[in-house]
Amino acid sequence: MRKTKQREVILKVLGEHRDHPSADIIYEEVRKFLPRISLGTVYRNLEIMSEAGTIMKLETGGSIKRFDPFPDPHPHFRCIKCGAIEDLPFKIDDSLFTGNTEEWAHGRAVQNLNIEYTGLCIKCNGNSTS
Amino acid sequence: MRKTKQREVILKVLGEHRDHPSADIIYEEVRKFLPRISLGTVYRNLEIMSEAGTIMKLETGGSIKRFDPFPDPHPHFRCIKCGAIEDLPFKIDDSLFTGNTEEWAHGRAVQNLNIEYTGLCIKCNGNSTS
DNA sequence: CTGAATGCAAAGCCTTTGCATACGG
């Protein structure tokens, strides 16, 4: 994996986000530093870095993929109204992960446990408008 | 919500599935009974019934939405290779759901907890091919 | 009757991809 300016800036921009931005958001921000970068490059690099384990791709909540600078699985809260995804302040401990896994694993290779609470975020819960 | 032939057959077809089919799969099967049904109708009805709480829409695992005849949240296992989604034989108990919720809820309206294990299903784990 | 539901086809949205060019090691 080559070290390119584009890759570097994408990673830096993502790393400053705690709100799990989409490729499009990242693209817009990276353009401030590299005005000639293409959306395709952003997608390609996010994909490559996800596979390499440098970052993590979140595929929950519909067709828009979001990215997380922390590759280790951790619990999220997703707002069903505005789509915001927040990190939750606790870890998935091993006992929860392995908990009952052996009861049903039977030939499966269980790798990760994703925990996602859904509901209304603080902002959307406050605005009862609509 | 009117009771139409299309809606009825869609619900019946979905109800016989335990493998969380996509709209497209459902469409193909419903066509055996209603050859003139349109894909748009299938999408519209799946959406309507999801909102009504009759069925459940699963939005994990990328852009393809899948549907579950059981609207109550329950744990799933998703194969990262073939995309299969299986139900897991245990329930999300209330203690797990409410567990530490109050510690971070703070003005949020927490509604559901989605638990999804990922890895390789039995078939894909067996076929080391590719 | 009347409005919700349908069929059809087009449009939408996000993401991926082909290809010639540029550039990192």
Added chain:
DNA sequence: CCGTATGCAAAGGCTTTGCATTCAG
């Protein structure tokens, strides 16, 4: 130098939507 990475634009895949027509209540 060589092959990976980029920019550009077109294509792709799934889902949604507009509109005239049909049908359930």
